[in-house]
Amino acid sequence: xxxxxxxxxxxxxxxxxxxxxxxxxxxxxxxxxxxxxxxxxxxxxxxxxxxxxxxxxxxxxxxxxxxx
Amino acid sequence: xxxxxxxxxxxxxxxxxxxxxxxxxxxxxxxxxxxxxxxxxxxxxxxxxxxxxxxxxxxxxxxxxxxxxxxxxxxxxxxxxxxxxxxxxxxxxxxxxxxxxxxxxxxxxxxxxxxxxxxxxxxxxxxxxxxxxxxxxxxxxxxxxxx
Numbered sequence: 001x002x003x004x005x006x007x008x009x010x011x012x013x014x015x016x017x018x019x020x021x022x023x024x025x026x027x028x029x030x031x032x033x034x035x036x037x038x039x040x041x042x043x044x045x046x047x048x049x050x051x052x053x054x055x056x057x058x059x060x061x062x063x064x065x066x067x068x
Numbered sequence: 069x070x071x072x073x074x075x076x077x078x079x080x081x082x083x084x085x086x087x088x089x090x091x092x093x094x095x096x097x098x099x100x101x102x103x104x105x106x107x108x109x110x111x112x113x114x115x116x117x118x119x120x121x122x123x124x125x126x127x128x129x130x131x132x133x134x135x136x137x138x139x140x141x142x143x144x145x146x147x148x149x150x151x152x153x154x155x156x157x158x159x160x161x162x163x164x165x166x167x168x169x170x171x172x173x174x175x176x177x178x179x180x181x182x183x184x185x186x187x188x189x190x191x192x193x194x195x196x197x198x199x200x201x202x203x204x205x206x207x208x209x210x211x212x213x214x215x
Contacts, residue, residue, distance in 0.1 A: 006112040010199035010210055013192065017212035027188065029089045032109050034195060049089070054188045058214035060170040061154035 003036040012036045013055060027051040071099070078127055082183045090187055093118075102126075104183065105136070110194050116141075118190050119166070120183060130177035133190050135167040141197075144204055154213065155206035157193060169193050176214055 015021050024037040026048040034051065037043055071079065079098065086093060086104065093106035105119040117137030123129040135141055135149075143149050150161035159168040171189040172181060196210035203209070 004111055006110065006195065006198060007202070009111055009195050010202070013196055013210040014199070017208075017210065027089070027191070029091075032090075032092075033111050034191065051188055051192075054185050055192050056212065058212040059157045059189065059193070059208075060173040060176065061157060061208065061213040062152045062159055062170055062173070063154065 003038070003041075004033050008036050009034050016052070016056060017058075024050055025052045025055055071102075075126065079122075085182060085184055086187065089184055093187065104187070107137075108187075108191055108194060110191075110198055112198055114198065116194055118187075120186055120190070127179040127181070130172050130174060130181075131183070131186060132162075133169050133171050133186055133193075134162060135169065135190075135194075139165045141167050142201070144201065147200070147206065155208050156200075157196075157207050157211055173214065 009025070012021065012023060012025060022039055026035045026037050026043055028035060028045045028048040030045055030047055035043070035048065079102070083095060090106070090108070093104050096103045096105055103119050103121045105117070107115045108118050109115050116135055119134045119136050121132040121134065123131060141149050147156060149156055149158050149167045151158065152160045157170040159170060162168055169190060171186050192211065193207070196207045199205070199210045200207050
């Protein structure tokens, strides 16, 4: 499975939602793809930027009205 | 809506920055009801129409992030993308069939958060959405809840 395979990206998102994985999620603006990068792995595109922290800060989880 | 000089400066900086990373997004009505819209493509190659709508007091308040195409956005039986749902990281729909996704809450929003980060969250949400379709799990199985 390639590190840009959708399943690999989804698995990485799922894994890092519960624990530190040691991998990075990078965004390649040339292709619009998200790439999973292992430690010490070289990134193919010099324009790719680390986006892990944006996933790691989490997403707002709203409480439905009347559920409080 | 008339943007103040300070807001116009901020929007100009946002525009330059976003163009570097998401060149397919365009600015709509930059002097009025300003929004950013265009297509985002997931790693699977699927294309989604997205819109980020700026509130009049931007950047003091967070923008709305919407998935506009396909409409309706398909989901699996037993799930809804048009209700306020922590499991799906969605807010109540906008009444036009668009899906409003959760990114930053009002409590966690800060004026220095860039639109790039909001769009990147939309991009992650789309990967998680496709994970939901693939596995049958809710979207929060892929996206961490903000603390």
